[in-house]
Amino acid sequence: MENRIEKKFKELKSSNKKALITFITSGDPNYKTSQKIMQTLRLNNVDLIEIGIPFSDPMADGPTIQRSSQRAIKSGSKLESTFKLIQEFRVKEKKIPIILMGYFNPIFQYGLERFFKKCRIVGVDGIIVVDLPPEENDYILRFTKKFNIHNIRLLTPTTNKKRLKQILKYTNGFLYYISVMGITGTKKPSILEVEKSVKEIRKMSNLPICVGFGITNRNQIKNLNRFSDGCVVGSAIVKFIEEFCKGKVTEKKMLTSISDFLANLQK
Amino acid sequence: MRKQKINYKKFPDKQGRFGKFGGRFVAETLMPLLLEVEEQYKKAKKSNDFKKKLEYYFTNYVGRPSPLYFAKRISKQLGDVKVYFKRDELNHTGAHKINNCVGQILLAMKMGKKRIVAETGAGQHGLATATVCALFDLKCIIYMGKLDIKRQAPNVFKMKLLGAEIVPVESGTATLKDAMNEALRDWVSNVDDTFYVIGTVAGPHPYPMMVRDFQSIIGIEAKKQILKVEKKLPNYLVACIGGGSNALGLFYPFLNDESVQIFGVEAGGEGTNTKKHAASLSKGKPGFLHGNYTYLLQDEHGQITDAHSISAGLDYPGIGPEHSWLKEQGRVKYFSATDREALEAFKLCSKLEGIIPALEPSHALAFLLKNAKKFKKNDLIIMNMCGRGDKDIFSISEHLDVKLNQK
Ligand SMILES: Cc1ncc(COP(=O)(O)O)c(C=O)c1O
Numbered sequence: 001m002e003n004r005i006e007k008k009f010k011e012l013k014s015s016n017k018k019a020l021i022t023f024i025t026s027g028d029p030n031y032k033t034s035q036k037i038m039q040t041l042r043l044n045n046v047d048l049i050e051i052g053i054p055f056s057d058p059m060a061d062g063p064t065i066q067r068s069s070q071r072a073i074k075s076g077s078k079l080e081s082t083f084k085l086i087q088e089f090r091v092k093e094k095k096i097p098i099i100l101m102g103y104f105n106p107i108f109q110y111g112l113e114r115f116f117k118k119c120r121i122v123g124v125d126g127i128i129v130v131d132l133p134p135e136e137n138d139y140i141l142r143f144t145k146k147f148n149i150h151n152i153r154l155l156t157p158t159t160n161k162k163r164l165k166q167i168l169k170y171t172n173g174f175l176y177y178i179s180v181m182g183i184t185g186t187k188k189p190s191i192l193e194v195e196k197s198v199k200e201i202r203k204m205s206n207l208p209i210c211v212g213f214g215i216t217n218r219n220q221i222k223n224l225n226r227f228s229d230g231c232v233v234g235s236a237i238v239k240f241i242e243e244f245c246k247g248k249v250t251e252k253k254m255l256t257s258i259s260d261f262l263a264n265l266q267k
Numbered sequence: 268m269r270k271q272k273i274n275y276k277k278f279p280d281k282q283g284r285f286g287k288f289g290g291r292f293v294a295e296t297l298m299p300l301l302l303e304v305e306e307q308y309k310k311a312k313k314s315n316d317f318k319k320k321l322e323y324y325f326t327n328y329v330g331r332p333s334p335l336y337f338a339k340r341i342s343k344q345l346g347d348v349k350v351y352f353k354r355d356e357l358n359h360t361g362a363h364k365i366n367n368c369v370g371q372i373l374l375a376m377k378m379g380k381k382r383i384v385a386e387t388g389a390g391q392h393g394l395a396t397a398t399v400c401a402l403f404d405l406k407c408i409i410y411m412g413k414l415d416i417k418r419q420a421p422n423v424f425k426m427k428l429l430g431a432e433i434v435p436v437e438s439g440t441a442t443l444k445d446a447m448n449e450a451l452r453d454w455v456s457n458v459d460d461t462f463y464v465i466g467t468v469a470g471p472h473p474y475p476m477m478v479r480d481f482q483s484i485i486g487i488e489a490k491k492q493i494l495k496v497e498k499k500l501p502n503y504l505v506a507c508i509g510g511g512s513n514a515l516g517l518f519y520p521f522l523n524d525e526s527v528q529i530f531g532v533e534a535g536g537e538g539t540n541t542k543k544h545a546a547s548l549s550k551g552k553p554g555f556l557h558g559n560y561t562y563l564l565q566d567e568h569g570q571i572t573d574a575h576s577i578s579a580g581l582d583y584p585g586i587g588p589e590h591s592w593l594k595e596q597g598r599v600k601y602f603s604a605t606d607r608e609a610l611e612a613f614k615l616c617s618k619l620e621g622i623i624p625a626l627e628p629s630h631a632l633a634f635l636l637k638n639a640k641k642f643k644k645n646d647l648i649i650m651n652m653c654g655r656g657d658k659d660i661f662s663i664s665e666h667l668d669v670k671l672n673q674k
Pocket of ligand 1: 628653
């Protein structure tokens with residue numbers, strides 16, 4: 001069985017396109033609105049959807065996604081409801097790959113085998129466990145293999161050659177290059193630095209390389225896509241949700257804003 | 268079958284594990300840094316120059332060795348046992364925390380780092396870090412929960428005097444665990460020039476090991492001192508547990524001495540049968556937080572829950588991984604004392620010994636008072652008096668007033 005992620009990147013490659021990957025937190029600000037946002041992402045032809053599993057202590061996230069996580073937990077978002085969200089989305093949408101991104105504790109407490117089995121059943125294609133470095137990959141390796149869930153790993157400006165090798169050993173689907181030294185949604189990446197690193201990584205791997213953290217506009221994406229295979233946009237989308245939560249805009253307005261924003265990124 | 272004897276000095280293993288606990292569960296950005304800290308620490312540990320420096324500052328700046336004091340009136344109160352206080356409250360800055368700060372900051376300087384970040388709960392670790400940074404002219408940024416800033420005003424003022432920048436943390440529960448999240452976030456954002464000085468035996472490997480090693484001067488001294496005055500090992504060791512650094516500091520040099528029974532005392536808050544406590548070992552279950560696998564207070568979905576204690580220094584939903592392992596090995600027994608019991612012990616110690624203890628070690632003393640009947644005459648007990656009460660008098664006076672009003 002071919003994983004949707006591979007299929008997607010093959011398609012993109014053959015039509016000479018780059019991936020637009022978007023991130024939202026499951027259940028932020030609530031289940032119903034998350035459903036609507038997912039549909040908005042789908043109707044705007046994003047290539048991959050990354051769904052964050054909320055965690056009380058998101059060590060690698062900046063204030064925007066921290067607040068998103070807290071809103072989601074408050075609204076009762078749990079792994080069960082995240083799986084339900086995806087299952088319902090998959091009724092209409094069979095193609096867009098879905099990646100779950102989260103911290104290890106909620107996954108571990110759910111039960112690892114149970115978690116990955118459920119991922120397969122509802123139609124999750126890949127997983128990023130932020131705080132599980134390759135050294136600790138044994139915890140999930142058996143299950144990612146058994147249930148054919150891609151294990152997507154983060155590479156960072158601090159990753160050296162030796163580590164890169166080790167990381168590549170446990171990665172499939174695509175490589176996620178973190179463009180800045182730091183947390184989500186705070187710093188702006190230096191295109192030149194990222195280009196240098198991505199080129200280094202290319203020498204060692206044939207996997208598609210997507211770039212994320214701090215990406216907010218079309219210009220950045222254009223520049224990054226000259227050498228990457230796609231970009232991840234997270235905090236910039238979550239900010240629209242935050243506006244809505246603050247009561248500054250209606251839900252409908254938020255959804256059109258997200259639509260417009262995505263259309264603009266893809267121009 | 269006889270249980271095989273464990274050499275406790277052999278842990279952690281290469282992966283930073285104590286049995287199944289510990290390890291290194293952090294985002295990739297931090298991994299190369301942690302490996303670097305580990306490598307440099309191992310080198311420093313072997314270096315005579317480093318050892319000499321550490322010793323110099325321990326003796327001349329911190330004021331070590333700290334006395335081992337026979338607490339006569341408390342002993343009597345407990346029914347003619349012999350309680351000795353290991354008086355780390357007499358250290359410069361008023362707690363054991365500075366032992367670790369001197370060690371880590373000497374290491375940071377060896378690594379060429381110019382900017383130090385730290386988390387703090389009670390403010391004791393922040394104060395010790397700010398102090399050593401002032402001494403060595405390093406930039407110092409302290410993350411502190413908004414709630415704790417209010418509870419520990421005297422320490423906040425002192426840290427500012429020492430030139431540290433205090434960053435109030437409002438995320439999450441605005442206490443110690445969130446301060447630790449923020450300090451970790453700062454570190455990943457400033458990896459080139461920054462060193463993160465963790466204040467307890469938690470965090471990712473090598474921190475639990477490194478902090479334990481620096482703090483174990485407490486136990487090394489205590490062992491020498493007790494052998495000198497009593498000519499034998501103690502029957503019992505007792506210490507309070509937040510993250511567990513003062514406790515491991517005292518316990519570690521005795522772990523292989525089977526005759527010594529060891530007790531750790533967690534913060535029972537309003538009672539471990541309520542939701543308001545910080546007893547991770549008695550009431551939590553193993554999970555992943557702040558880079559290691561250990562007992563945590565959490566809900567069934569793996570979200571970390573609030574800890575509660577009258578003592579800001581014990582208000583942490585996790586515990587150092589080595590303690591989790593020592594618990595499962597049965598080598599150390601863990602109990603708890605409530606806010607109320609700690610307050611009573613605090614008052615009693617002040618009156619009977621002329622020592623105003625911090626709220627944290629008041630928990631250890633409360634445990635002894637509570638269990639007085641279980642000890643035999645002439646039992647030899649060492650309790651870690653790991654901090655003095657100066658920082659707590661304002662918040663305690665409030666608590667005592669509340670009680671008066673309730674009457
Ligand atoms: C005096 C004192 N004791 C104990 C603690 C708790 O930490 P640990 O369990 O690491 O010793 C603190 C923390 O701030 C403290 O200030």
